Amino acid sequence: MAESAAVRALRTMDLIPYVLENPSCSIKTLAKRFSTTEKQIERDLELIFMCGLPGYTPYELIDIVLEDGVVSVIDPQVLNRPRRFSKTELVVIVLGLKILSEIKLERSDLREKIDKLIAKVSHIKNDEILINDSQLISSEFVETINKAIGNRQILRIGYISVTKDQSTERDVVPLTLYYSNGSLYMNAFDVEKKAERVFRVDAITKCETGTFLEFEVNQSHLPEIIIELEVQDWLRFFVERNMSIIRSVKHSNQGLLVEVAVSNIDWLEKSILSHIPGIKIKAPQDFAVRVRENARNILALYGYSAN
Amino acid sequence: MSSQKTERLINLTLALLASKRYLSKAEILRNIPGYEGSPETKERMFERDKDDLRGLGIQIDVNNFDPLFEDEQGYLIKSDSFQFAENEFTKEELLLLTMAANLWHDSAVEIDSQNALLKIQSLSGPVENDMTTTPTLRITEDWQLLVSIFTAVQDKQILEFSYRGKRRQVNPYGLYSSNGFWYLIASEINVIKSFKLVRIEGEVDSIGEKDAFEKPDNFNVGNFLKEESNSVSLVSKLQVRKGAALSLRNKFAVKDLDSEWDLISIPYTNEQELLEMVLWHGTDLKLIEPATLQQLLVANLESYLNG
Known part of the structure; x- marks a missing residue:
């Protein structure tokens, strides 16, 4: 969609205080910073060159110089400070x-x-x-992980996988830390598997610093399986919270028809079981049968059987 | 989109911003280039321009211009509402603002955080910071919804929305996040409640003017949550299979029951979340109390298997 004149006017005005505070900025850098094309920045600058205060003599116009692809502001008129936050x-x-x-x-x-x-x-x-969020406040290993990210150091971690329900020890080199859905995650290079893996920080039980490691990340991703789900409307947040695995969303009479691509099928199975009866599996059939079998086993735990 | 309109909008903004007094419509139409055609056409253009700028958050103040002619209005953009003041922030504050903007790592929010960052850099130039070791945030709720609610809390504007199948009108008092979910605390018919943002159905409408209500003097989010957690201290009783559910064993004490099972007590505030946690663990966890929730769990499983 083409941008409106008002949106363009604001961006053009925003350029002036930015260039003023970041002198000798190239057109290329400005285009990158303002998320537009170099051609558009040139057009914006040509336009603002014609603008100024009533009177519109050379003394009242905004004065900029464009030389060898580098912009300088000589007279910003009233645009000497940036706009307040929107x-x-x-x-x-x-x-x-x-x-x-x-x-x-x-x-x-x-x-x-x-x-x-x-x-x-x-x-x-x-x-x-x-x-x-208690995790934001008390993640005892954050400091150690942060340091290891900076130094590219190996960490020996004790880890409880909530999906596999297993406790393991692994050597990893942490790459990034991020918060998502209320949990703190560590994206790290798993030394033994020679590939990147994601760990929940609250499931780390031990964290010891080791040596520096030079490594190459194996870019090959785990194979993904496509699953079709029908998600009831009240579980819309399940879709919103897992956008990274969702390939398509369509509306149906029962709610949303969602296509997801997952490498960790055990995680998806547990997520579907957790939200029973809100998510139904449309395809593939063997996965639907597997989840139903598990649901039947859970029901049997309480002494009931399905009709 | 014509450059003429963009140019006119910039010149209008600059004139209203540079003026020390309110400018009349006649002055504006006479002195700012680009207002052409019949008097009606010019007037219509000016009205649209004002709407466009206001639509993007620019505050244009209106005042009676001439005491003798009360219908003659004057227009002005106050500098302190439009742009940051000179030296408004210390170096350390600029660093904190940069860090706050840099925290976000999510497509929906990234544009806003990048734009905020551009404004900060237009005040300070490039800021050195230690962001390499600060975790990034991914937000998974509907960002626009969070913005609307934040703004209503800030402006004390009444909100209307649908929640659990009912249309509600509330006075928004505050916002909090817990376990990755955002909640609105608001007063509905003089009762203070919390509303989970992901459960709000559809859009949120702001109604009426700013400063529409007064918050009780003694209200604050922290105290509200403390009172709420004191009043609702529910505990569930569960059986956990020996050697399984390691993440729960890591957090809560277990008691030996028999050769197959241990007993575990887990506090909860939200019934749905408790059910999700129980089902996540499949046949390794059995909900014993509350019995009503056990019945609901069985009913959900039966509905899934028979549906």
Whole structure:
């Protein structure tokens, strides 16, 4: 969809304070930073060159110089400072600050500074938002993992796989840490498997630092299986929370018809069982039979059998 | 899209921003290039331009321009509502803002965090930071919904939405996250409740003006959650198969029952989440109490197997 004149006007105005604070910026860099094409940045700059304050003599126009693909601002007129955060940007900033104050607890002075900063950028009061995720607050291995990411060090971890219900010891080199769906995950290179694996940090039971490791990540991914599911409307969040595995979504009378691609079929089976009776398997049939068999076994545990 | 309109919007913004006094419509139409045609056409163009800019969050103030002619209005963009003040943030604050914007790693939020980052860099130039060792965040809820609710809490605007099959009108008091889910705390007919965002059906509408209600003086999210968790301290009793459900054994104490099973007590606040946890563990975990939930679990399994 073509952008509106107003959206283009705002981006064009945003260019000026950015170039002013980041002098000798190339057209190429600006295009990258502002997520548009070099041609569009050139057009924007040509346009703003014609703009200014009433009177519109050379003294009142915005003055920029474009030389060898590098932009400099000579006179920004009133555009010497950036626009305030938009509604959505403000949410990113305030929630981000709130989370920072939880995970950077080792510096107690920071929490107070962050609270002051939130009050400065928004009207939201400190007691109106609470990040209550215990994992954000007390992940005892985060510091060790962070250091190992920086140093590319091996960690020997004890790990309980919640899908396989097994406890193992593994040597891994952590690559990134991220929060998703309320859990903290570590993406790491598994030394024995010579491939990347994802670990839930709260399932790590032991974490010891080892030596530095030079390695090449095996890019080959695990094979994926395509499964068709029918998800009832009340479980819409199951779809929203697992967007990374979802290939397509269609509406049906019963809810949503969803096609997922998974490498970890055990995880999917447990997820479907957890949400009984909200998710039905449309295909493949052998997987549907396997999950039904498991559901029947669970029911038998309570002394009942299905008709 | 014509560059003419973009140029006119930029010139209009600059004129309203640079002026120290309210500008009349006549002055604007006379002095800003691009307003052409009959008086009606010019007026229509100006009305549309104002709407476009306001639609993107630019605050255009309106004031009675001439005390003798009350219908003559004047327009102004206040600098402090449009752009950041000079030296508004300290170096350390700019670093914290950069870190907060850099936390997000998700396609829906990334655009907003990148835009926020551009504005921060337009104040500070490139900021050195230690982001390599800070976890990133992936948000899985509907981002626009979170933004609407955050904004309503900030602006004290009444919200209307459907929740558990009922249309609700509430005064939003605060937001909190727990186990990766976001919750709205709001007063509905003078009762303070929490609403899980993923269970809100469809869109959320903001109704009426800002500052539409007063929050009780003693209200804060932390206290509300404390009271709620004190009043609802439910405990479930389960049988866990020997050697299985390692992640639960890691968190909760178990008692020996017989050669096949151990006993475990797990506190819970949400019935659906307890059922999901029990089913996740398949035939390794058996729900004993509460009996009503055991019946519901059996009914769900039967409905799945017979459906």
